[in-house]
Amino acid sequence: MSFHIVCDSCTDLTEEDLKKGCYTLVPLTLLVDGEEIIDDETFDQADFLAKVAASKESVKSACPAPESYMEAYSKADDIYVVTLSAELSGSYNSAVLGKNLYEEENGTKNIHVVNSRGAATTQVLIARKLNEYASQGMPFEEVVDKIEEYTTSLRTYFVLETLEVLRKNGRLSRLSATIAGALNIKPVMIGTRDGVIQKAAQARGMKKALAKMVEHMGSEGRDLTRRQFVISHCNCYERAVYVKELIKKHLHAEDVDIVDTKGVSSLYACDGGIIVSY
Template identity: 70%
Template sequence: MSFNIVCDSCTDLTKEDFEKGCYTWIPLTLLIGDEEIVDDDTFDQHSFLEKVANSKGACKSACPAPEAYMEAYKKADDIYVVTLSAELSGSYNSAELGKKLYEEELGEKNIHVFNSRGASSTQLLIARKIYEYASQGMSFEQVVEKVEDYIRGQRTFFVLETLDVLQRNGRLSKVNAVLATALNIKPVMEGTKEGIIQKLAQARGTKKALAKMAECIVKEGQDLTERILAIAHCNCYERAVYLKKLLEDKLEVKEIIIVDTKGVSSLYACDGGVVVAY
C-alpha cells in the first residue's frame, strides 16, 4: 500500500523531508494589505518580512480551498493529513470537507486528518512521526492510533518579538492585550492541549525570555530521552542556536533540530520569533 502525507503550509518541512517524495504541500494564502502571496516554494522570507514591516493594512492568512485537499487525496492508497490547530485556522475544516467531497465523488478510502492542536514545528514533528510509522509498514489504523497518541503528548512553546499580528487576527483570546512593550517585556507563550494559545511566563528582553522558556520546558519534567525537539525560527538562527544550547545543558533529549519558518509561520511568529515543540 502506498502512502502520502498531505501538509498545509504551516508545517515547516525541510528540503530533506520533501526529498523523501511522500509529502504534498497545500499552500495557504498570505494577505498583506491588498497583496496576496501564495505560501508555496516561491516564498521569499526576506522580501515577505519587509512587506509585513512596511504594511499599514491587515496582515493575515487564508486557508486552502477544500478542492485543493481533495485533489491531493488522489495521490496514494493511504492519506495522512496534518493541519494547523483547528482552534486557530480553518485549514483543518477545509481538509475535512475535502475528504467528504472526495468520498462523495470517488468513494471511500483511507484518509485521516490530524488536528495538530499547534503549528509550525509541532506540525513538522507530527508529519515526521507519520513518515516514521508508515514507512515501517504499519497498517493505516495503527499509524493513526499511534500518531494521535503522540499528538496528545506534544507540547509547544514560543517567544516572539511582537504579538501584534496574532492579536490583530484574534489568535490570543486568553492573553491580556496590554503588554509592557515600553519595558521590553517578552511573554513566553504556550499552545495548550486544546489547541489555543496562552501566556505562560514573561521576562525582560528576548534573551531572558528564551532562558525562561527553557526553564518552563525543564519544569515540565517529561522524559525526552526518546523524543525529538524541534526549534523553528523566523530569521533569527543565532537565537535558535542559543536556545538549543540552553536545552542541551539542562535536558537529556534524543535530538534537537533547528528549522526555518515558512510563510504562515513567518507571518505569525514575525521577524525574530522562535517556536519550540516536542
C-alpha cells in the first residue's frame, strides 16, 4: 500500500524533507493590505516581512479551500493530513470537509486528518513521524493510533519580538496578562494541548526570555534526552543557534533541528520570532 502526507503550508518542512517525495504542501493565502500572497514555493520572506512592517491594517491568513485538499487525496492509497490547530485556523475543518467531499465522489478511502493542536514546528514533527511510521509498512489503523498518541506528547513554546499580529487576529483571546512592551518584557508563550495559546513565563529582553523558555521546558520533569526538537526561526538564524545550544546544554538533547519559517509561520512569528516544538 502506498502512502502520502498532505500538510497545510504552516508546516515548516525543509527542502530536504520535500525531496523525499512523500509530502504535499497545500498553501494558505496571506492577506496584506488587500494583496493576496500565496504561501507556496514563490513566497519571498524578505519582501513579505517588509510589507507587513509597512502595513497599517490587520494582516491575516485564509485557509485552503476543501477542493485544494481533495486534489492531494488521490496521490496514494493511505493519506495522512497534518493541519494547524483547529482552535487557531479553519484549515483542519477544510481538510475534513475535503475528505468528506472526496469520499462522496470516489468512495471510502484511508484518509486521516491530524489536528496538530499547534503550528509550524509541531506540524513538522508530526509530518516526519508519520513518514517514519508509514515507511515501516505499518497498517493504516496502527499509524493513526500511534500518531495520535505521539501528538498528545508534543509541546510547543515560542518567543516573539512582537505579539501584535497574534493579538490583532484574535489568537491571544485567552492571554491572561498584559504585556508591557515599552519595558522590553518578552513573554514566553506555550501552545497548550487544547490547541490554544497561553503565557508560561516572561523576562526582560529576548536573550533572557529564550533562556527562560528552555528552563521552562525542563521544569516539567520529562526525560528529553531522546526527544526530537525542531526550532523554527523567522529571519534570525543566529538566535535559533543560541536556542539550540541552550537545549543541548541544559536538556541534554542531541536531535535538534533548525528550520526556516514559511509564509504563515512568518506572518504570526514576525521578524525575529522563535518557535520550538519537541
